[in-house]
Amino acid sequence: MSRYETVIGLEVHAELLTESKLFCGCSTEFGAEPNTHCCPVCLGLPGVLPVLNRKALDYAIKAALALNAEIASYSKFDRKNYFYPDLPKAYQISQYDLPLAKKGWLELKVDGQPRRIGITRIHLEEEAGKSVHSGESIIGSEFSLEDYNRVGIPLIEIVSEPDLRSPAEAHQYLERLKAVLQYAGVSDCKMEEGSLRCDANISLRPVGQAEFGVKVEIKNMNSFRAVLRALEYEVARQTELLDSGTAIVQETRAWDEGRGITVSMRGKEEAHDYRYFPEPDLPPVVIDREWVERLRSELPELPGPRADRFVSQYGLPAYDADLLTSSRRLADWFEAAVQEYHDAKAVSNWVMGDLLRLLKAEEKELDELPLTPGHLGEMLKLIDDGTISGKIAKTVFEEMFHTGKRAADVVKEKGLVQISDEAELARIVETVIAANPKSVADFRGGKEAALGYLVGQVMKETRGRANPGLVNQLLRDRLSRQ
Amino acid sequence: MITREQVDHVAHLARLALSDEERERMTSQLNKILEAAGKLQKLDTTDVPPTAFAVPIQNVFRPDEVRESLPRDLVLANAPDPERGFFRVPRIMEEE
Incomplete structure (x- = not known):
């Protein structure tokens, strides 16, 4: 001190x-x-x-x-x-x-x-x-x-x-x-x-x-x-x-x-x-x-009160509320996205994470983007209904950020639909198990971390499209059987 | 009394080149102005509050509208040493 x-x-x-x-x-x-x-x-x-x-x-x-x-x-x-x-x-x-x-x-x-x-x-x-x-x-x-x-x-x-x-x-x-x-x-x-x-x-x-x-x-x-x-x-x-x-x-x-x-x-x-x-x-x-x-009546809601409202109305942590209200444009964008999707914290995570990261990397301003709050809302719904995984969503988001294409179109064009078909995933799981005997032995010997590696291999095989929850479950079932 | 030397000094500070005739005229005019101010100085203003404005007006505004600026050759017309559209000025600060 x-x-x-x-x-x-x-x-x-x-x-x-x-x-x-x-x-x-x-x-x-x-x-x-x-x-x-x-x-x-x-x-x-x-x-x-x-x-x-x-x-x-x-x-x-x-x-x-x-x-x-x-x-x-x-x-x-x-x-x-x-x-x-x-x-x-x-x-x-x-x-x-x-x-x-x-x-x-x-x-x-x-x-x-x-x-x-x-x-x-x-x-x-x-x-x-x-x-x-x-x-x-x-x-x-x-x-x-x-x-x-x-x-x-x-x-x-x-x-x-x-x-x-x-x-x-x-x-x-x-x-x-x-x-x-x-x-x-x-x-x-x-x-x-x-x-x-x-x-x-x-x-x-x-x-x-x-x-x-x-x-x-x-x-x-x-x-x-x-x-x-x-x-x-x-x-x-x-x-x-x-x-x-x-x-x-x-x-x-x-x-x-x-x-x-x-x-x-x-x-x-x-x-x-x-x-x-x-x-x-x-x-x-x-x-x-x-x-x-x-003149006072012409002033908009200012960042301090707006951050307080984000906490009380959307249940956001104070950290999120402060960051989102740091610029009026960002706060407006967030609120428009919340109109499109029910989970404010999920919206906040995407805005503070991928959106801000891409804006900074590309040195762009929010109002120059073809991406709209509606794009984000649609994409989040595709995660909810299992069409894409959260991981694939990052790819979809980046594509929307650059091109302004809708999430469903990006998924269709790039063949990014999540693989949730059990039979198909089971086949890939078999291949991965056959190719990685050491990890399989490690897991069976009690090394839990080895499972993560095997999941990663399945994701790699499917270029990230496999439903991660399902892969996890399939691997565990398959490995515990023998 | 303002002397001709003082007029020369002020003219130099204002970068004004005065002819002999102008110098005489300015000296005489400046002295007349000082004389008039001298008369005002004699008034008793003990109970008169100071004011900055001669006429009782307030709130004179113009709308925020762009008007044409001067052509640059006119802007620089009085510059003794223009360069590439700038006013060129001599050294501002000496080195330590």
Whole structure:
């Protein structure tokens, strides 16, 4: 047990799924040719007037509601001033003292127990541009190339309380947050495309001490796994420093993915005075109850409550319920399959097992598949009526996954019908017994495991089509006879 | 008082090339603006709450509709050193 307690707070930025930018009509589409989604407003040319995208505001409010936050009745925008080449206006339109929402929470499961992580604030702001550096990194690059397509895409910033107590909790928080935002339909949260980004504050304190230790901010983590690794590295680094009596320096460190370490950015980033002041070009936003309630009514059932319902309604283990509700699409697929087949746990096993395995192996998304929940339901019925064995079903499932053919057709085309004909199986059993005298002797000598080998040989002979229960019984009968 | 040297400095920061005539005009205009601000500074605002907005309006929105962006040659028209459709900028951070 460590003598230190880890304290982590996360700052997450999520791009909102609008068609156009936050303050102008430029497209937010990802991957366009550089500098083709720019106009005088997002380029910060003189004399332009930004106008707030209503949908971005709705999405931000929905996100805040999904995170149980209190929506401000009066909110405004501010200019955050800093000079950086990815910011053509030399200020970012953000929110300072009157954010859109405050005091939310997100529920995690820690050691099977629910645990609420506080959310300090949620505010709306605009994206900066994207820099491509001439060298390997920003440091020392002779020049950089700026693409301003991303400038002005709507973002929400979600700041957590320092409530997280381990890198694993921080990882779970991110997974949950992503699920909630995706359920709410406000962000696609693709970390690889940069539509979700995360910075972390982490400090250690002796167990039992009330005051926080000196915190370090970590940037440049490009995946959930990178967040986990960077935080684990930082716990080890700070533990070593504290153990040796060295004080922690408050600083910003960058995660170096290649080397698996964090490196100090001290001196490479100036201490900022952002000179915040109210954005005079954007009138304040006044949000009434009716508006908030309308948006609340548009929210779907969120992953936490849905997982609880999966346990109570379908009798699933909590593990299954959490995994199945981790994405809305997966949960919807599962529920559609349960409409097709009565045994929810059997459906859950196929979804969590073969379906997720194939999706991962083929790098596919659920909505790209020709496979439907109906396919799974039909296949499970074929197992029940003895047409195919559970083992053969794996082959059938994989074929359906790739081709979208119905289970009965796959079975017919590939000749996968289970052999339950006793006479036919008895013949094969005889062959196998004749060919494996050693195993037969072993079994008769009391080695139970030898039977499994013989069953396996029958399955091999029949290319997996033999009814396993029947083979077992036939073998036992036959071997006990002499 | 704003001096011509200060105008030169600000013009350099904003990457503006001013002619002699423009420099004179800007110096005089900036001084007039400062003078006007000086008058406002004299007002007693002890009991006046600060405000960021000159007119009492709120909730001005636009629908989420994509409008045509600028052609790229216009986007890059003021870039001193464009490269392959990007704005090329000098070194951002020095090496340690």
